[in-house]
Amino acid sequence: MEKTPILKFGDTLIVSIQTELHDKAASRLQEDILNQVQKNNSQAVVIDVSSLEIVDSFIGRMLSNTAEMAALMHASVILVGISPAVSITLVELGLNLGGVKTALDLESAMELLQNDKASFFGSEKLDSQADNADEISKDAS
Amino acid sequence: MNDFQLISLIVDNEENLIEIRDTSRKICESLGFSHLEQVKITTSVSEIGRNIYEYAKKGTIQFFYINNKNKQGIKIVATDQGPGIKNLDKILQGKYISRTGMGSGIKGSRSLMDEFQIESLPQKGTSIHMSKYLLRDKTISQEELRSLHEEFNRISKTPKELLIAELEIQNKELLNLLEELNENKLKTESLNMELMETNLDIIALNKEMESKNTELDQLNKSLNQAVEQLNSKNSELKAFNYTVSHDLKAPLRGITGYSQELIRKHQTKLSERGVFCVNQITSASKQLDALIEDLLSYSKLDTEIFQKQEVKSKDLITSILDHRQSIIEENSIEVLSKLRDIKILGWENGLNHVISNLIDNAFKYTGKSNPPKVKIETKIKGEEFIFMITDNGIGFDMKYHDRMYELFHRLVRREDFEGTGAGLAIVKKIIEKHKGKIWAKSEPGKGATFTFTLPVK
16 A cells, blocks of 8 residues: 655655545545654645545545644644645535645745744744843843 | 446445546546536545445445436436435535534535435435536437447456455565565675675785785895895906906916026026926916916806807818818828808807817827827708717717816816816807807717707807
8 A cells, every 4th residue: 555755844744645545545644644743843744635636525624634633733734736626626515624724836835834934933033132131121220 | 318327336445435536537537527527526426435335335336428318417326235324314404424523425415416316214225316417518429438338347347356466466576675675785784794804804915915025025135135245246256357367377477487587598507307397387387377368268258248240160160270280280180071151140259269179179189099080060950050070089988078068177187188178168158158059979099079059040
C-alpha cells in the first residue's frame, strides 16, 4: 500500500496527495500528519489536493478533521489546489469545511504562512521593546 | 425507456471503492459528461459505495446508459442485502449524523444527481436508483455502447487476486531488494575491512621498503666509496707505472752505462772473472729493461683507447716477415706462408704486435731444430679472420697451456731461450680487446700451433 509522503520544510509540513486515497489510507494519512506535527513541532501543514479528482464526504471530513486536530496541536492546516469541480461538488454535497484555511496553490499558501509569521514576530518585537522600556524607566528611578 | 447496462461491479472491500470511482469516472467521460458532472456523479457513486461497504459489507453497483426519447444519461443502481437504513427520513432531511460523524452521504448524493430514489427495508437491504442526464443531445449508437461495455468489463475482470498477487510479488521484490542492499552493505563493510587490512599491510611493506632503500643507499654509498678507492688505486698504479718506466729506468741506464764503460775503457785492468761479472751485469740490465718495457706496454693496454681502422692482413704479415729477413736467412728458417687477402677492421699497431710476437716466438723456439720450419696461414670463415702459425720447435706440454698467457710466466729457462714472459700475456690482451680468441696445440718436442681468431668487423 502506498504511503503519502510528508515533506518537512522548516516548521511547515507539506503533504502532496498524489493518488486517489481509499478510506484506510486517508485515515492513516491523518495519523501520519499529526505524528509529524508533534515530532517536528510544526507550525503549519500545507495539504495539496490538486491531484485529487474526487473529494467525497469521507475525504472532506478527514481533511477538516485533520485541520481541527492539528489546531489542537498549535498547527494550522492550509488546503491548496481544490479544483473548481471539487469545490462545486463539495458545496452541493453539503459538506462544510469551515475550519480549514485554503489557498489557491502552494505558492500562495507559503506566502500566507510567511505573512502570519511576520505579524507574529512583529508583535513579539514590540513586546521586547516594551520590556526594554520598562527597564530603562527602572534605571531612571 | 431503453436502458443499456454497461457494467455491474461488486463492492466488498475498500480497494473496490477506488476501482469503482475510477470506472465511474471513465464511464461518465465516455458518455460525454463534462468534467464537473463527472466529478459530481463519481462523488455520489463514492458515497453510495461507501455506505454499502460500511453498513452491508457487500453489494453491487450497476451502471446503465439511459436513452429515452428526449433524455440521455447515466443511471446507477446500487443494491445490498444489508440491515437496511433505520433513520432514512431523518437522513434525507439532513438531521441525522452517523456515529462516524458523517451522514451527509445519501443526502449529498441526492443533491448531486438529477434523480434519486432509495428503498430500504429492515433486514432486507437497500436499493438506490440515481440518474444524471446529459445536458446536450448526444445519442450513442448500440455499437459504441457494446464496445464500451466490453471495454469496461475487460478492465474490471482483471482478477483482483492477480492484482493483489502482483502487488505481493512487487512487495517481495522490494523486500528482496532491501535484503540485497543490506547484504551489499555488509559486503561493502567487510570489503572495507579487508581494504583497511591490506592498507596496513601496504604501509608495513612501504616501511620495509624504506628501510631497504636506506640499506641500499648505504650499500650504494659504500660501493661508491669502493669505486672511489679503486679509482684512486688505479691512479696510484698509473703513477707506479710511471715510476717504474721512468724512475726505475733512470738508474738502470746508469748501471748499463757504467758497466759498458768498464768493458770499453777498463777491460785491460780487469781480471777474467771481472769481465765475466760486468758482462753478466750488462745482460741482466738489458733483461730488466725489457721486463720494464713489457710491463709498461701491458699496463698501457688497459687504459689505451684504440681507434679501429681497416687493416690489410696480408700486407701486414708480409711487411713483418720482410723486417725479419736477416734473421730468417741467418738461421736458414724455412718460412711457408699461405696468406689470403683479408681486410680486418681493427687496431693496426696492436695486430702488428700480436703477429710479430707470434712469429718471433716461432722463430725463437725453432732455433734448435734442423732445419727450422715455420708455416703461416690466414683464412676467413664466415665473419671471422683466422691466423695460424705452426713451427717444428720444442713445443710444450698442454697442461701448461693456460698458464702460458699469465704475465711473466715462462715454460722454459731463460738460459735456453731469451724473453721476459710478458709476450703472450700482451698478445692475449690485445686479441681479447678485439673480441677474439687465442689458443695453442702442442706436444713436447713436436712443435706448436698457435691460432687466433678475430671478427672481421
